[in-house]
Amino acid sequence: MEVMAYTWMLLSMYILGHCLILYGEANEAQALGNFLKSRLSKKPSPVLHFTAQLDVNTGFSHDYIQPQGGSMETDKIIALPGQPSGVDFNHYSGYVTVDSKAGRALFYYFAESPENSSTKSLVLWFNGGPACSSLIGAMTELGPFRVNNDSKTLFRNNYAWNNVANVIFVESPAGVGFSYSNTTLDYQRTGDKSTETDAYTFLINWLERFPQYKSRDVYITGESYGGHYVPQLANTILLNNKNTNQTLINLKGIAVGNGWIDDRTCYLGQFDYLWTHALNSDETNKGIHTYCHYFNDKDPEQCKNFIYKSNIEPGNIDGYNIYAPLCPIDSSSLTKTSSNSVNSFDPCSNHYMSSYLNRADVQTALHAKVSAWDLCNDSIHGGWTDSAATILPIIKNLMSNGIRIWLYSGDVDSVVPVTSTRYAINKLKLSIKTAWRPWSTDEEVGGYVVEYDGLTLVTVRDAGHLVPSYQPARALTMISSFLEGALPPP
Incomplete structure (x- = not known):
């Protein structure tokens, strides 16, 4: 068998x-x-129970507090090239060292909320892949800006998630995007466990750089293979919160979009x-x-x-x-397809983003140390050392510890479709607290929601794998409800 x-x-x-x-x-x-x-x-890897202990087989150091070269002041962005006028929030970017001996550092972009940033929650965002950049989320999904079709200027995303929270986009693991390691062997021994450990180390050290956020409510979000990243990091936070010598992280919940959480x-x-x-x-x-x-x-x-x-x-x-159109193969046709509007999905947005992030003036403004940026690093996949066949036991543990869990799903994605998410939830055999019903945005059905005992499933109507790219208004309504601890409005 x-x-x-x-x-x-x-x-x-x-x-x-x-x-x-x-x-x-x-x-x-x-x-x-x-x-x-x-x-x-x-x-296939067995079910992995993450203990956040030193793993001699990976060679990754687990000394969480690391010597740092950056500071909040030096990480502050003066202005991004081509940004629109009237930017009314602070944003930062730079590196957090996660292993000083190996020279391994993760790049982040942080957008504070324009209003009440001193009291709003802290949200971490991870794209999937594995080994895909979270700047995809920042520049084409839920971040404050999108890139125009000229690849030189930006326009405002009125439905950015930093309207309701302070949002960190973390490029993880090292080797992805602007993140790097001075030990090239690190790229051949990356896996779920090392990625989870580095993400936790990042957060601990980031909070030292931004100490005003140490007492904030923390939510971890992501999509796709983030179905591994997000629950694993949350589980490690719970484990380390029991250690009185570690920074206590006030973890409240996780939200995963179209997440790969159970192979079968x-x-x-x-x-x-x-x-x-x-x-x-x-x-x-x-x-x-x-x-x-x-x-x-x-x-x-x-x-x-x-x-x-x-x-x-x-x-x-x-x-x-x-149901979405494809980006034309002929690059000369790119500008003909774009509306430069957050309300209209542009199938060529990845091209604009990649061109923008590979400009020298943009990298200088972002304090980036890596000169070549790409959406994903395929070379890391071959060295991925471990990947759990299922994350459901970790989700069960998070539920038992009272962590708010939302699994949301764009309903026109066939890569990790809503059927996969529903089948995975069915394996948990949860009782229903609030029956399946529609929810709305701007007097239209935004999707459907069912609340189980310990977990909530939310669908987003007419959204693909990257939910905020296709339905930004509905995505903002959804994540606002999640942060408020309430179901989306009927």
Whole structure:
């Protein structure tokens, strides 16, 4: 039985990885696909119980308080090139050293709230991949600015999450975006455990740099493979809060969007989503259910054939949002597709962001020390040392400790679809506190919500994998409700 289950997992990771690469230009999806393929030669990791102790096998130091070279004053951004007039909040960026011996440092961008920043909560944001930059979130999703189609100027995001909280975007792990290590071996031994430890070390040292936030309520948010990053970091915070010698972090909740949290239900949810959204034929769906039987293959060769068909049949679409347009291949057509409006999704926004962040004047303004910025670092995937097959035990532990947990899902994402999230929640066998109902923004249905005992599921209507990119107003309503501890408005 174990051999058959393992065969199915390897096959699924290979074929699904191929599928995700085919879809559009979704770099975070491509990173996830490449990562799954890289796991082919490795047995699935067991459920990982993170203890935040020294792991001699990784070589990563766990001395949390590290010597630092930066300060809050030197990290303050005077102005970003091309930023609009009337910027009414403070923002900062720079590096926090997480291992001084290895020379490993994580880059961050921090946007305070324009109003009442001295009392509002602190929100951390992580993009997924793994190994994709959180500046994707800052510059194309929930940050205060978006990049215009000239790749030189910025415009204001009226639905930025720093309207309701003080938001840190952390590029994690080292080797992603502007984050780096002077020990190149670090890039070949990165995994869930080291990423979680470095993220915790980052937060502890960041709070030393910004001590006024030490007593604030803290919320951790993210998307995609952030379904690993976010719960794992939260769990480590809980463990270390029991140590009287550590900084007490006032963790209140986590929110994960379209998160990869459980391998089996994610795979099952992908196939079912493709069929129920008319992207797979009846014959292919029947073949998968007949021959694959989910981790207990009846006929591995037939299973392989039907999974391949399942991933070819959708054609050249963007798996991040199955109804969204693709960015034109001809770069000369880019400016013709853009409206420079936060209310209109621009499929070429990644191109504008990448060009902007690779400008020397922008990097100087951001205090960046790395001259070449990219959305994701594929080279890290091959050295990813550990990845839990399921995060559900960690979620159970967070629930038992009273941590607010929201799993939200854009409903037109096929990479980590809402079906995968619902199947994962069903495995927890939770009782329902508030029955499924619609919620609204601007007198329109914004999505649907169901509150379970210890966990809330929120869907965001007509949103893809990067929810705030496609539905910024609905995303702001959703995250505002989360921070308030209330369900989205009916």
